Amino acid sequence: MERYKQLGIKLTPQRLAILDYLDGNKSHPSAEDIYRAVSKRFPTMSFATVYNTLGSLRYKGRVLELTIDPKKKRYDPDTKHHHHIICIECKNIVDVHKDFKLSIPDALTEGFDLIGNHIEFYGICPKCKKRKKGL
């Protein structure tokens, strides 16, 4: 709660509920996931509020927008540099906290100044493995 004050954005019950939901959340929720969860407590909550709040939090560096799932954006409250494994079946995403020191030979950068990187690993999650065995 104290942490939230440092955000420099106005704190409202809706925003606190969104922050609560995101805090420590490792499920990489979509805007809709957040909306569904938070509107249990705030039935009048609108999507605009979810998107606005995510925008502010992103601007403040408190969440990352993930462009991994082709259907929709997903959000990650863990802003330490890390990578992801995504299940090609169910789109479940898990974190990989490991530093892979990647560097590209200058000859291959096409003149870009490099700023960061993100690795997506593809795989099959344990649940989907089990489910497929069952067939």
Place this chain on the structure above:
Amino acid sequence: MERYKQLGIKLTPQRLAILDYLDGNKSHPSAEDIYRAVSKRFPTMSFATVYNTLGSLRYKGRVLELTIDPKKKRYDPDTKHHHHIICIECKNIVDVHKDFKLSIPDALTEGFDLIGNHIEFYGICPKCKKRKKGL
């Protein structure tokens, strides 16, 4: 042209035009880019045809769908394993043909069976660098 026959899909002028446009194309075009380019030659071309053809080509392993640009899907006719640098300003994408042998310690895979990976490097492209200097 001979190569195309091996695809095992019906060849139509529209599809040939799409294949022509994609062949050797390193711009990572979106469906709309393809539509715009091809409909110059085939003014009655519809988006459905672009999407259908991309679907078939993807199924046949002839193009990859890239989920890098948050606004829209982009397509890559280069199906050899490679990575990308994306300009955070203009979303321009370039290829990085380098093999980074990445491996994750078992303790971090959360039980996933790993199949592949893809690295997104973020940076500023030469054009945007120059443009920003100009300010």
Place this chain on the structure above:
DNA sequence: TATCATATTAGAATAATTCTTGTCAAGTCT
């Protein structure tokens, strides 16, 4: 070349996201 499965087209439908507008609440200044 006649057949038939498949492609094409136009446009409707869907889904995620963004935008607009009117309202309201909190804080500020006098």
Place this chain on the structure above:
DNA sequence: AGACTTGACAAGAATTATTCTAATATGATA
């Protein structure tokens, strides 16, 4: 306290990318 300003909220319209539908046309093959 009263009037003002600012920013947030909610509802729904608007936008954009993509998928679906249904009617028609066409390429591949026998």
